[in-house]
Amino acid sequence: MSPELLLVFVPACFALNMAPGPNNLLSVSNASRFGFAAACTAGAGRLAAFVGMIAIAACGLAAVLQASALAFTVIKTVGALYLFYLAIQLWRAPAGPAPDGALAAGIRSASLWRLARQEFMVAAGNPKAILIFTAFLPQFVNPAEAAAPQFALLGALFLVLEWVAIAAYAYMGSHLGKWFAVPARRRLFNRICAGLLGAAGGGLLLSRKAADAA
Template identity: 45%
Template sequence: MNTDVEWAAFVPSALLLAATPGANQLLTLRNGLRHGLAPAVSASLGRFTAFAWMVAAVAAGLGAVLAASEVAFNTIKWCGVGYLLWLGTRTVVAAVRGQSRGKGEGKADRDVDTANTRAPRSSWRLARQEFLVAATNPKALILFTVFLPQFLPRGAEGVAVPLLALGAAYIGIEFCCAFGYAALGSRLRSMGITRRARRWLDGLTGVAMLGLAAWLATENR
């Protein structure tokens, strides 16, 4: 019985997939920009908790059942659409209000964003956001259901352990990419980004989340 994982093909494919900007990566970038590297990285653990549950479900055979269920897929899908719409709209509104308050201040556009010196939101709240964005994305479950098995040998039996190994490896790869997004946001923060620039980035992040919500709403299995 051959259960050797095709690591040579898996690693670059997983790296490309994990590095592609998505809702969670954009959220990590925003957290790095607003709160710094450590809070953004710790918050990303919420995402990986959701991913770990998905990998366990796939290894147990539940992933295929959920992916095949139209009711389950649509329920998760519309929860994800609703949450992304709420989070994206909230981000855009906060950015627009910030821009409106900044008008007429003159020097504000050249000043370092002093709001960055405020204490960051609790790690729990940031991690909860990451968890909900990941858990309410049915494409993530299907990713693990369809993507991971491609790198198992044909005709392999007893694939639960190799699937868990692939899932753990993917989570590790995505963590490295998330660290990169968090580091980028933190770097922009440490460069003394102005209030206007931060609000523009917040607004773009919110618009991207709204776009992802629209894309998810039109997607079928």
């Protein structure tokens, strides 16, 4: 793969990583409640889902989603319902002041697996992510060279840039958490995030395959 192609891929890929979406919103929310480190660590769940999606795209199995309206609809519906569930949980979350010190560390430790699982489920429940990998990554694969090593390199770069995006959104969330330390502000912030997650779920339900929309 030529360096010129990589110079095109990296900024285009990073734009996708930084685009606002359910997972990035989840990072903001997690960081505001549990801290920067917890949100970044929980992002490993999202990366695990993306590793699987990149492997699926590399194997060409994502064509199943493009060809099967039923498979696309089932995954899309499950993902949307999970977003609605998270939105309800966040709407009802306690609005007390953010914990700190040893107590906060204990809460982050106890909740880390749950947060990572949420990140995984939100990413895995969005079939558009697989379609993005299927449509985006192959544009940078040179057909004259072996495809597998190129997919591995592009996938690794995508994951690194995604981790940077996770850290960026978590950083914003951690500072928002300090700003909304007042219970009334925290409640408002939680409900704004809940509304956005619910809207993302609604958008996911209303989305259609590009082929159907064409």
